[in-house]
Amino acid sequence: MIEGISIYEILTLTSVLFFVGIYGFITRKNLISILISVELIFNASVVNFVVINKYLFPDILQGVFVSIFIIAVAAAETALAVSIIINLYRQISSVEVKDTEIMKY
């Protein structure tokens, strides 16, 4: 644990990060920007898992394992999302959300 820092301050930090991600997710109109906001939300949750593990249950490592899995799933999700965006750009020459009207070409 961090000397002089209570769990409340770190949880406040992750809450702020989470809602910044939500704000970006709602206001952005571009697929890549939405992906970036989702990454912010993921990271806030990962820090929450790790910090709660370290501060409340230091003897077990479940939070660390869960955050490793979250990072792996986020990496897979980003790779798939990027490939979908590139394919979409080839077909409609745009990555704006409002131009994305068809699911099958």
Next chain:
Amino acid sequence: MERYIFYAVALMMIVFAIASVTTRKMLRSVIYLLFVLTGIAGIFFLVDYNFLAAIQLTVYAGGIIVLVIFSVLLVHQIEMKLEVAKISKKIVTALACLVGTGVFVTTIYSYDFKVAENATTTTTADIGFGLLSYEAGGFILPFEVISVLLLAAMVGAIIIAKGKKLIPKSDETI
């Protein structure tokens, strides 16, 4: 000392996160996200989980950011400005997010966490044994599932990004 480092890192993360979701230049947004991710790795170092910090730096700051930059460069002119939402929508969303943050923070501060005093260091060997153990509390099954998931995601990403089928060359053109 660690306290001031934490405050500096937290301030940097919040500022760059807000910059990342409000800037109008695509590539800058990605670079700001890179700073946020590096700050999170710094927090992992501060709570003494070195292995997780290394994962964060390699997978996120090294891998995902490069992927996103790659896609930005493929689909955008660098200097292109992003379309912005209507100002009324922005204000409503910002207010809702502020209210949400307030609810979260009041809930967190009204709960009494039973913090256990400790200074134990977790080694990478502990994490490895935990991931591969099939006794109670072991994580061997999710570990295997995640390996299959990564393989499937890799194959899927290649197939989707490849686009149209390659046309086989016919023999008559010789």
